[in-house]
Structure formats: structure tokens, C-alpha cells
Amino acid sequence: MRTPLALLFLSLSIVVAVWWWLATPVALTRAPIDHAAKLECVSYAPFRNDQTPHDPTLIVGPEQIAEDLAELAKVSKCIRTYSIDNGLDKVPELASRVGLKVLLGVWLGRDRAKNAQLCDIAVSLVKNHPDTVAALIVGSEVLLRGDMTVGDLRQTIQSVKPRVDVPVTYADVWEFWMRYREVGADVDFVTAHFLPYWEDVPPRAEEAAAHVDDIRKQVVAAFPGKEILIGETGWPSQGRMRDGALASRVNQARFISEILERARRDKFRVNLFEAYDEPWKRRWEGTVGGYWGLFDGVERKLKYPAGVAISNYPFWKLQMAGGLLLCICVFAVAMFMPKRRPASPALASWSAVTVSATVGGVLLGISFDKMFHESYGLGGWLLQGFLLVTAVTAPLLSTYALMSGRALPSFVEVLGPPKGLTPLFMTNMLGITLIATTLIATQSALSLIFDARWRDFPFAALTMAVVPFWALAFLNSSKSGKRPLSEAVFAGLFALAAVYVVLNEGFENWQAMWTGATYLLLGSTLWRARMPATA
Structure with missing residues (x-):
């Protein structure tokens, strides 16, 4: 015996x-989210549970959006939206009530008539909320998806720009900005997406912030005289590994902390991706697609409160x-x-x-x-x-x-x-x-x-x-x-x-x-x- x-x-x-080792909390030099130093901007989509933007009949209630924006106003100066469908046309009005600026997004697709209709609505929203809408983003990754030619995109941007009094930009992954540099002539500033986890050869989380900064400098050099806004950057908290890139709570918090510290030091603007986890994305992008948020998607609570050590x-x-x-x-x-x-x-x-x-x-x-x-x-x-x-x-x-x-x-x-x-x-x-x-x-x-x-x-x-x-x-x-x-x-x-x-x-x-x-x-x-x- x-x-x-x-x-x-x-x-x-x-x-x-082993569990003592696995759960060892990590104390970062800079808290990912600090109420005393609000974020420059963060991507926002209101969809909860089974809600999805692929449902054309879905209209997210303004009370649901207002609840989210009230929480986001505590940690960020600004939100970025991607669409004005599904009830998102109410965002500028609701954001103005809590003091949030809005980078208003127009979702462009293959339907030219629908694109024109959405652009008209966006122009109207900009004019009705001039103190809230800080910029208009005409299209997001439409070239990456292959939904429009570069010529059609440029024509759309050129048709919208004279109609508004706010800066106009287009958003896409940094590789496509480098490939289609001519689009830079049509925008007031370049909005580039840097998602190191999704790179063809993704870096480890410990190296990801430096990797993003290095590429950002290449884009800056490619567009002299244009501000480069990091329109999306982030790291997933759950999901599969890609090469050495591990999705985890600690790695998400580390990346956010380090990229924000670099932005503060080198004085460039960052829009974090994203505000809330989006469960609907897991159907299309697997587990990892649904866990990019600073807030969890169910209880809508901040994942990493300031002063709390972070554990996986x-x-x-x-x-x-x-x-x-x-x-x-x-x-x-x-x-x-x-x-x-x-x-x-x-x-x-x-x-x-x-x-x-x-x-x-x-x-x-x-x-x-x-x-x-x-x-x-x-x-x-x-x-x-x-x-x-x-x-x-x-x-x-x-x-x-x-x-x-x-x-x-x-x-x-x-x-x-x-x-x-x-x-x-x-x-x-x-x-x-x-x-x-x-x-x-x-x-x-x-x-x-x-x-x-x-x-x-x-x-x-x-x-x-x-x-x-x-x-x-x-x-x-x-x-x-x-x-x-x-x-x-x-x-x-x-x-x-x-x-x-x-x-x-x-x-x-x-x-x-x-x-x-x-x-x-x-x-x-x-x-x-x-x-x-x-x-």
C-alpha cells in the first residue's frame, strides 16, 4: 500500500x-486599459449572442447600443464603426450623448446601387452630427475581398469626399495599401490594418508589437505627407495557434499594452480591434474569430481591469x-x-x-x-x-x-x-x-x-x-x-x-x-x- x-x-x-505554474499571473508595466488614460479609438460592433450582420432583417435596438457606448466612453475617446446597416445609423446620435467621437464606416460591397445609397446616408449622418463624426471611412477591406476594383473604389471615394467637411479615408490591410498606393491620392489619411496574428508568417506575441511598428514605418515611408492611422490592430484571447502565435488572455493583454506604449512614445494613432467579443464570427472564422474584444461578448465586462494581474x-x-x-x-x-x-x-x-x-x-x-x-x-x-x-x-x-x-x-x-x-x-x-x-x-x-x-x-x-x-x-x-x-x-x-x-x-x-x-x-x-x- x-x-x-x-x-x-x-x-x-x-x-x-503544474496548475500553479499555468495560472501564474502576469503584471504588465502598462495596464492594457487604464481609465486615467483613455484609448484613442476602438472598433465597435453591437452584435450579441446570435445576432449577425448577415441577417438583413436585424435592427439592433438603440438601447442595446447605448448600453455598450456608455461603457466604452469610460475607456475610450472614440469608436470606429464599419456599417450603417442593422441599426448602426443611430451610433452618431447615441455617441454624442456620452461624449464619444465616431470614425463612421460605410460598408461597400459588389452592389453599386446599394453602395451609393449607403454613401448618401453616411453623408447625411456626417452633416447632422458634425461635432461627433471625426472622419468618414469609405469602405473596409473591399480590395482584399475583391468586391470592387481599385478604379471603382477610387471613383466612390472621389464622389463622397467633396460632399462632407470631415476627413475621408479608406481602410484595408497594409499589404493592399502598399500594392495600391494610388488610392492614397484620394484620401486625407491612410487607414491601414495591422493584425500580426493573421500575417502569412505570424510573429510570436512577444514580438508582435515591434513587428507592427516596423511595418507601420514602411507604410509611413510609402505615403509621405499622409498620416497613417492604425485602423485595426489587436490579438485574440482564445483559439488555435498559427505558427508561434498563441491566442491567449496574457498575450492579448501584452500586445495591447505594448502597442499602446509605442503609440504614446512615438506619437501615432491606434484604433484597437475590437471593443467586444463577437460570437457570430466563430461560425465563419472558428473560435479565434470570436475573441478579439477588450470586453467579453456575453457579460460585456472588461477582460483586464486596471490593477488586476492577468492570468490565462x-x-x-x-x-x-x-x-x-x-x-x-x-x-x-x-x-x-x-x-x-x-x-x-x-x-x-x-x-x-x-x-x-x-x-x-x-x-x-x-x-x-x-x-x-x-x-x-x-x-x-x-x-x-x-x-x-x-x-x-x-x-x-x-x-x-x-x-x-x-x-x-x-x-x-x-x-x-x-x-x-x-x-x-x-x-x-x-x-x-x-x-x-x-x-x-x-x-x-x-x-x-x-x-x-x-x-x-x-x-x-x-x-x-x-x-x-x-x-x-x-x-x-x-x-x-x-x-x-x-x-x-x-x-x-x-x-x-x-x-x-x-x-x-x-x-x-x-x-x-x-x-x-x-x-x-x-x-x-x-x-x-x-x-x-x-x-
């Missing part, structure tokens, strides 16, 4: 130590407690099972239990966090929920089988057992959990092969499930029987997926590396499967 208790203590200690896991104590409980449960199963086994388990078995319990204890809280932030729609919640269930049950059922001397069942034993072979209930449950894990892993692997840009990496929950399966297959594998075709096919798929994901995502992406390693581990587990002796 000494060995199991000693290993349990070791496992619990590791879980506590603000609820880490609850997450750690859940992991410790799972760890204890795994050891409880292990310590109970030897009573039904003629020989005492070897040290290798106890080591496998320790690894499974520790991995589960560390990753359970991360898996819950990922499920909460990465689940979108009913299908997403069901998929993430099933994955988490397998992640929790796998170490418990694998430990039961390991300590009772049973092997990991093959698919055929569960789905179509041969005559005379009726698997035990617990063995059946273990096999069902393995099949569920395999199917979910297959879905994620195919997604990362064919639709990788928006897909998250299921490394945490998948590792929780796969490690105990692998340990059981390695220690209690059957030495006889043929290798089942189904397991061999899945093993080959996971091997190919692991190689592709790592090569496609790059070696700096530790989430991809981890996920690829988990695919290999699951593949090697399935490769060790054998048909039952009576088959």
Missing part, C-alpha cells in the same frame, strides 16, 4: 505544481480541484482492483496508473476551458461534450482493465463479438470509449487536413483519453491473433494526419506538434490491437 499512496501523493503534487486561467483553483478529484478517483479504482487479481500489480502497472492520473489531473481543467470557449452551436457542444466524456472515462476504465489483467478490446469484440464470446460490461464500456475516441479523433484529423485554417487543436482532452489507452495496450496487449483491418486503417490515417498536421502548421506551433504526437500515440495503440482468439 505504501507504493500506491506514495505515487498518489506524487501525482497530486505534480497536478498542483482566472478560475484555475476550480480547474485544479477537478483535476485532483479525477486523479484520486483513478487511484481509487487502481487500489480497489488488485483484490480481484491473483497477483499483485507490477511497478510498471502502478507507473502507468500514475501517468494516466497525472495527465488527466493536469489536463481536465484545460479541457473544460477549451470546451467552454471552442464549442459553437449544438453540434459543437455535442462533439466537445462527447470528447470530454471519453477523456474522463478513459483513464478510469483503462485503469480498471489494467489492474484486473484485461487487454484493450478490439472493435470487433464490441461491435460484433464472435459466437461464444460475450465481453464483460466494463470491457464493453472500455471498447465503446475507445471507438468514440477514435471517431472523434478521426473527425478532428480530417478537419485539420482539409479545413485547417479555422480548426482548433483538441490536444488536451484527446491526450487524456489516449494516454491510458496506450498504457493499457502496451502493458496488457494480446500476443496472439491477427491485426484487425479496421484498427490498422485508422492507425495509418492517424500516422499520415500526424505528419501532415505538423508539416502544415510548422514546428513553432506546439499545439499542432502536441496534437500530432497524440495522433501517433492513438495510432500505435490501435496498431497493437489483435482479433480475439476465438474469431
